[in-house]
Structure formats: C-alpha cells, structure tokens
Amino acid sequence: MDPPLEAAAVSEAGDLPAAPVESRPIGVFDSGVGGLTVARSIIDQLPNESILYVGDTAHGPYGPLPIAEVRANALGVMDELVDSGVKLLTIACNSASAAVLRDARERYTAKYGIPVIEVIQPAVRRAVAATRSGKVGVIGTSATVGSRAYEDTFAAAPDLDITSVACPEFVSYVEAGITTGPALLAVAEEYLAPLKAAGVDTVVLGCTHYPLLTGVISYVMGADVTLVSSAEETAKDVYRALATHNLQRTGDTSPEHHFVATGDAHQFEALARRFLGPEVLSVRHVDHVAAQYPTGSLARITPEMIAAAQGARSRPRISNFVGGSVMGGSGQ
Numbered sequence: 281m282d283p284p285l286e287a288a289a290v291s292e293a294g295d296l297p298a299a300p301v302e303s304r305p306i307g308v309f310d311s312g313v314g315g316l317t318v319a320r321s322i323i324d325q326l327p328n329e330s331i332l333y334v335g336d337t338a339h340g341p342y343g344p345l346p347i348a349e350v351r352a353n354a355l356g357v358m359d360e361l362v363d364s365g366v367k368l369l370t371i372a373c374n375s376a377s378a379a380v381l382r383d384a385r386e387r388y389t390a391k392y393g394i395p396v397i398e399v400i401q402p403a404v405r406r407a408v409a410a411t412r413s414g415k416v417g418v419i420g421t422s423a424t425v426g427s428r429a430y431e432d433t434f435a436a437a438p439d440l441d442i443t444s445v446a447c448p449e450f451v452s453y454v455e456a457g458i459t460t461g462p463a464l465l466a467v468a469e470e471y472l473a474p475l476k477a478a479g480v481d482t483v484v485l486g487c488t489h490y491p492l493l494t495g496v497i498s499y500v501m502g503a504d505v506t507l508v509s510s511a512e513e514t515a516k517d518v519y520r521a522l523a524t525h526n527l528q529r530t531g532d533t534s535p536e537h538h539f540v541a542t543g544d545a546h547q548f549e550a551l552a553r554r555f556l557g558p559e560v561l562s563v564r565h566v567d568h569v570a571a572q573y574p575t576g577s578l579a580r581i582t583p584e585m586i587a588a589a590q591g592a593r594s595r596p597r598i599s600n601f602v603g604g605s606v607m608g609g610s611g612q
Contacts, residue, residue, distance in 0.1 A: 302527050305330035305538070306518065307366030309357055311340025312455050313548065314489030315372030316556045318399065321515035322370070323537065326522070330535040332366055335552075337543030341451040342375040343421025343487070350379040350423055355387070357542075362388055367527050370518055371398040374487050374510075375421050378429035395521040402513030403484050404433045410506045411440070411482040417475035418444040419497075420486030421451060430486055443478040447471040447490075454489040457551055460496065468496045475501065482506045492555060 306326075308319045312335050319333050334357050336342075342350045354376040358369055369388060371377045377398035388394040407416050418430045425446040434442050450471070453464050475483060483505055485491055491509040498507060522528045529535065541548035 301367050302529050303330075303531070304365050304367040305332040305536070306368050306370060307358070307361035307364070308333045308370045308372050309336070309354070309361060309376070310334075310373040310488055311336050311342040311353070311375065312451070312489065313337075313551045313555055314451070314454060314487060314492070315370075316552055317488050317491045317509065317511040318370060318372035318514050319537075320556055321511040322518055325512075325515045325519055326528075328529050328535055329522075330529065331537040332361065332364065332540070333538070334361060334540045335542070335548055337455075337541045337548055339542065341421065341455065341489075342373060342379075343423050343448055343451055345375075345423060347379050347423060347427065350375050351383065354380045355383065358384060358388065362392065362394060367394065368518065368521060369394060369396045370514065371396065372488050372514070374399055374429075375423040375427075378424050378427035393525075395525060395527075397514060397517045397521055399488060399510040399514050400429055400433055400486075402517050403486065403508055403510035404430065404437075406510075406513045407482050407484050407508045408434070408437045408440070410508060413479070413481045414439050415441045415443070415478060415480045415482075417478065417480035417483040418442060418486045419447045419450075419471065419475070419483060419490065420444070422446045422448050424486050430484065441478070443475055443480060444486075445471055445474050447487075450493055451487065451489045454492050455551070457554065459492055464493070465496055465500070468493070468500045472497065472500045480505065482508060484508045485510070 306322060306329055308315055308322065308331055310316075310318070310333075315333065315335065319331055322329065323331060336353055336357050339345075339349075339353045342353065345353075354371070354373070358371075358380075361369060369384065371381065371384065377400050381396070381398050381400075384396045389396050416434070418425070420430070424430070425444050428444075430444060431442055434440055449467050453459070453467070458464060481504065483497070483501060485494070485497070485507060488511065490497070491511055494507055494509070498505070501507070539548075539552055
C-alpha cells in the first residue's frame with residue numbers, strides 16, 4: 281500500500297483520527313528505558329517529528345522472558361500504538377525485534393500500510409562495514425542471543441566470525457539507573473571476557489539499553505574495538521521510511537513528544553529525564569494507550585492476549601502517560 285493508510289484501507293479498518301497521516305506521531309516501543317536511545321536519535325535526526333514512546337516496564341525487561349510471552353507483550357503494545365494513530369512503528373527493543381518482526385510487518389504493514397522499523401538489521405549493516413578482521417562480537421539479552429537473530433542476519437555477509445554473549449544483568453543495572461561503579465565493572469569484565477578471548481574488533485550492542493553503558497564496555501574492551509549501537513542506524517531507517525512513503529511531517533508547529541510507562545511512573549520519569557533530557561514532561565495515568573485515544577482501527581487487546589502476556593508475572597497492566605494529548609487535540 282503506497283502511501284500508507286490510504287482512505288480505502290482506513291475505512292475497512294475503522295475510523296482513524298481526522299488529522300493528516302503525516303502529522304501523526306512516530307510510535308517507538310521498548311520493554312523499558314533502553315529504547316530512549318533510539319528515540320533520542322530519531323529526535324536528533326528528525327527534529328520536526330513527534331514521538332509517542334511506550335516503555336512496557338510493567339512486563340519488562342523482556343530479555344529473561346520466554347519468546348511467546350515477549351511476542352504477546354509486544355504485539356499487545358503495538359496494537360495499542362496503532363490504535364492510537366501512529367504513522368510508523370519503531371521496535372526499539374532487540375528481544376521484541378527477534379520475536380515479532382515478521383508478525384508485526386504482516387499485522388501492520390501488509391494490512392494497514394504502517395511501516396515497521398526494527399533495530400537488528402541496521403546494527404548488522406553497520407558492524408559489517410566497521411569490522412576490519414571479520415571478527416564481530418554481539419552482546420544482548422538471553423532472549424536475543426537465544427533467538428540467534430543476529431547470526432541469521434549476519435549470515436548474508438561472507439567470511440565473518442561471530443561470537444555472541446548474553447549479558448542479562450546489564451539491563452537491570454540500566455533500569456536501576458546505575459551506569460558506573462566497581463560492581464558493574466566486575467560484571468562487565470566477566471561478560472566480555474569471551475569477546476576479548478575471541479579477538480573481536482567490533483562489538484554490536486544488541487540491546488537498546490547497552491549504549492547507556494558504553495563507558496564501561498569500551499573501557500573493558502579497549503579503545504581499538506568499535507562499539508556499534510543500533511540507535512543512529514535505526515533512526516536513519518526511520519528517515520528513509522518516512523521519505524519513501526511521503527510521511528514526513530510539515531508545518532510550522534513544534535512537534536510534541538509523549539512517553540508512556542506501563543509500570544512505575546515516577547521511576548520511569550526519573551530515568552527518562554536522565555537518559556533523554558527535557559523532552560520528558562509530567563506523568564499521568566490511563567488504563568491503556570489506546571483507551572485515551574480510541575480510534576477503533578484494531579482494538580484487539582483480548583483477555584487471552586493479556587493473560588498470555590502476564591503469564592506467571594500476573595500483574596495488572598497500568599499505563600502511565602507522560603504529557604498531554606498525542607494528537608495535540610486535533611482529530612479527536
């Protein structure tokens with residue numbers, strides 16, 4: 281479908297907001313605060329675009345979860361983002377990208393014409409260009425490393441030696457706001473030892489939380505090792521998708537950035553302000569993202585999906601909305 285969300289398709293899906301497609305926000309999604317590194321790059325590279333960010337902190341981090349639970353959580357949040365009226369989806373989470381990318385593109389791009397951008401392929405492209413020896417390390421969550429999504433993506437490039445290591449505790453440190461200190465350094469030295477032994481010259485930070493730990497990772501690996509973050513490369517893919525589908529926001533009004541956390545609003549706000557900056561505003565609560573901005577285009581958050589997402593972690597889903605109306609009051 282070109283351009284996305286043409287009127288015929290919209291009428292089949294339900295009534296979307298009356299606002300022009302190009303004026304709608306970009307949806308960015310992660311299991312926590314790590315995806316703010318992607319949001320930061322999108323804001324820097326596309327300063328005229330509005331962002332709607334969801335951190336699924338009530339159910340994250342996704343790294344230790346079974347793939348089926350990651351998939352249910354991720355699709356539930358993305359359904360809500362689409363129902364809220366975003367024009368493009370960015371999966372700013374490696375675990376979710378590995379679990380649901382094909383499903384998401386079939387569910388949202390093929391059916392509704394909404395482009396879906398993820399973080400794995402952009403990072404792989406950059407790593408292939410950066411490596412000098414062909415020895416590349418990948419660090420990620422247990423879910424990402426276990427999925428072998430990076431190895432599968434690197435397979436298209438010949439003569440590469442890939443060493444993958446799961447670093448699950450890194451996410452816990454970032455989510456706690458700890459990015460330095462002797463305890464973190466000791467954990468980093470243990471995790472990164474196999475990459476040093478393998479002689480890699482490039483390391484892919486295969487989790488969007490990890491760029492917040494580049495200081496300690498670079499210190500352990502050494503100055504000659506290139507660290508590849510997917511954030512900047514993903515933002516370039518977002519730019520290309522907007523340009524290709526003629527979705528770039530125009531006009532003289534300032535963009536609006538809004539942030540949602542499904543868990544503790546105050547903790548999320550404190551970390552988001554630290555890692556992203558003054559774009560993060562005050563917090564208020566809604567039951568679901570789509571409940572505040574119901575367009576009826578999906579409304580497919582079924583009891584079965586919620587039960588599967590919660591699993592053994594049976595906790596009520598509460599979204600904590602940062603800022604005001606996503607659409608700035610237009611089209612609602």
